[in-house]
Amino acid sequence: MTDRPLALSQGDPAGIGPEIALKAWSRREQTGMPPFVYLGDPRILKARAEMLGLDVPVAVSAPEAAVSNFNAFLPVFAIDAATPVSPGKPDPGTAAGTIAAIETGVKLTMRGKTAGLVTNPIAKSVLYSSGFRFPGHTEFLAELARRETGTEYHPVMMLACPALRVVPVTIHIPLADVPGALDRQLIIETIRITARDLARRFGIGSPRLAVAGLNPHAGEQGTIGREDEETVRPALEILRAEGIDVTGPLPADTMFHASARARYDAAICMYHDQALIPVKTLGFEEGVNVTLGLPFVRTSPDHGTAFDIAERGIADPRSLEEALKLAARLTAGSGQRP
Numbered sequence: 001m002t003d004r005p006l007a008l009s010q011g012d013p014a015g016i017g018p019e020i021a022l023k024a025w026s027r028r029e030q031t032g033m034p035p036f037v038y039l040g041d042p043r044i045l046k047a048r049a050e051m052l053g054l055d056v057p058v059a060v061s062a063p064e065a066a067v068s069n070f071n072a073f074l075p076v077f078a079i080d081a082a083t084p085v086s087p088g089k090p091d092p093g094t095a096a097g098t099i100a101a102i103e104t105g106v107k108l109t110m111r112g113k114t115a116g117l118v119t120n121p122i123a124k125s126v127l128y129s130s131g132f133r134f135p136g137h138t139e140f141l142a143e144l145a146r147r148e149t150g151t152e153y154h155p156v157m158m159l160a161c162p163a164l165r166v167v168p169v170t171i172h173i174p175l176a177d178v179p180g181a182l183d184r185q186l187i188i189e190t191i192r193i194t195a196r197d198l199a200r201r202f203g204i205g206s207p208r209l210a211v212a213g214l215n216p217h218a219g220e221q222g223t224i225g226r227e228d229e230e231t232v233r234p235a236l237e238i239l240r241a242e243g244i245d246v247t248g249p250l251p252a253d254t255m256f257h258a259s260a261r262a263r264y265d266a267a268i269c270m271y272h273d274q275a276l277i278p279v280k281t282l283g284f285e286e287g288v289n290v291t292l293g294l295p296f297v298r299t300s301p302d303h304g305t306a307f308d309i310a311e312r313g314i315a316d317p318r319s320l321e322e323a324l325k326l327a328a329r330l331t332a333g334s335g336q337r338p
């Protein structure tokens with residue numbers, strides 16, 4: 001057994017984060033769950049267990065004692081939610097506690113108290129309305145790491161399910177802004193970090209990366225948009241000269257069927273939905289979001305806060321369970337399935 005637990009941040013407490021954490025703990029023996037410590041308000045977790053009829057003992061624990069306590073109860077590092085929480089009804093009043101849980105997770109992990117960080121989903125709009133200025137966890141975690149070390153990090157989002165790994169080059173920006181945001185340097189840096197972390201953290205020696213074009217038919221030789229010829233292709237030539245195994249720009253519509261997927265280890269995509277639609281279609285229930293480029297391991301379920309079902313007790317915990325298990329494998333040195 002590992003000597004350190006994973007840190008699991010609460011996410012938006014009005015969403016399904018508390019419920020899937022309770023269920024993941026309940027199913028720990030059948031799923032081989034690595035020990036984790038929940039960062040959040042224990043009163044909310046207990047109330048949610050009671051409301052949903054989940055028989056889960058919850059108690060406060062220091063991270064250092066969480067591994068030995070894990071079989072007896074769900075260990076919690078207490079962070080005050082400051083305001084009552086109603087499942088399914090997000091409240092900007094909870095934003096400070098949600099952010100504090102993420103900050104605490106980074107500190108505990110970077111200071112060696114926890115092995116890695118798994119984040120439950122946050123509702124970006126709820127945090128924005130209370131002044132949060134980062135597009136999502138991905139960018140916020142890089143900033144928190146910078147505050148710890150003084151080094152700048154370029155975070156890269158990767159989503160993975162058994163059938164597919166995808167990396168969006170641009171993430172949470174309006175579709176209309178994508179062409180302007182794509183430049184050679186961003187594509188090059190994203191792919192370098194992906195290749196490096198797939199080798200270093202996932203044990204894929206020389207990863208094969210397939211790169212989607214931005215436009216239909218990857219621009220059809222520049223006749224349907226110029227970006228693929230003027231921005232994507234030159235970036236790939238530079239990467240090839242460095243020895244990185246990249247193919248593309250490829251027409252995105254024919255990259256994701258089974259025989260195409262067999263030809264690469266990860267698909268690099270130009271924008272959010274180009275990447276996330278195929279991975280969530282092929283493996284929503286077990287998909288995991290991993291941040292590459294950070295000095296610590298961070299994973300999360302692939303889904304969001306699911307406010308629409310937060311009162312109903314029907315949330316599926318498998319994506320969170322896969323995120324916890326992948327984080328444990330990555331901290332042990334290999335992201336590949338055993």
Ligand SMILES: NC(=O)C1=CN([C@@H]2O[C@H](COP(=O)(O)OP(=O)(O)OC[C@H]3O[C@@H](n4cnc5c(N)ncnc54)[C@H](O)[C@@H]3O)[C@@H](O)[C@H]2O)C=CC1
Nearest residue numbers: 120121122123124125300302303304305306308309315316
């Ligand atoms: N890592 C993160 O923090 C993420 C946060 N979000 C946030 O979540 C909020 C809601 O986003 P949506 O686009 O509605 O996506 P969503 O994933 O929360 O929900 C989409 C649909 O899938 C269902 N669903 C999601 N997870 C489920 C689960 N574990 N079991 C059963 N059904 C599940 C929901 O009930 C809903 O019908 C947004 O504010 C967004 O910013 C979205 C994705 C990731």
Ligand SMILES: NCC(=O)COP(=O)(O)O
Nearest residue numbers: 135136137138139289300
């Ligand atoms: N659509 C993916 C997503 O919203 C996850 O973002 P992040 O909070 O992990 O940066």
